[in-house]
Amino acid sequence: MRLPIAIAIVAAILTAAAPASARSNPYTPGQACGAGYTVVRSHPLTANSNHNVLLATSYLLYNRSKGNNCAVTMKNRAIGRATYTTATIKKKSGNPYDAVTDHGYFKYFAGPVYVHAVRTCVKYGAAVSQPVGRAFNPSYFTTFYSRFTACT
Numbered sequence: 001m002r003l004p005i006a007i008a009i010v011a012a013i014l015t016a017a018a019p020a021s022a023r024s025n026p027y028t029p030g031q032a033c034g035a036g037y038t039v040v041r042s043h044p045l046t047a048n049s050n051h052n053v054l055l056a057t058s059y060l061l062y063n064r065s066k067g068n069n070c071a072v073t074m075k076n077r078a079i080g081r082a083t084y085t086t087a088t089i090k091k092k093s094g095n096p097y098d099a100v101t102d103h104g105y106f107k108y109f110a111g112p113v114y115v116h117a118v119r120t121c122v123k124y125g126a127a128v129s130q131p132v133g134r135a136f137n138p139s140y141f142t143t144f145y146s147r148f149t150a151c152t
Contacts, residue, residue, distance in 0.1 A: 086102065
């Protein structure tokens with residue numbers, strides 16, 4: 001067997017054997033939120049047992065022309081597989097219950113969720129289910145919630 005053919009065969013086998021979670025997310029935060037939104041802040045969500053395992057990233061985006069903020073949680077693991085994921089955003093106000101949250105079993109991302117927040121601050125956050133062996137258990141979460149930030 002020729003060396004280039006052997007290399008091609010080995011490469012094909014390794015590619016086929018790659019786990020589904022090794023795929024990258026085909027969506028970006030900007031695609032999820034829509035045209036005109038740019039990333040303002042982000043925060044990684046790692047596995048509780050191993051902080052080197054990136055499960056998802058929580059993003060806060062802003063559209064200056066609309067005065068809107070957008071939060072989205074992009075999955076970094078179990079891409080294409082429905083696992084429990086949330087995205088939350090809240091503007092600073094007197095009402096503690098005015099947070100907007102998207103939650104459920106998603107394949108690629110949770111959100112987008114939006115708030116109109118001109119001349120005020122917002123909080124954003126996320127929760128993702130933890131891997132337990134080969135499964136993702138919705139009873140075990142990694143969570144992140146920011147302080148009020150991104151004041152416009």
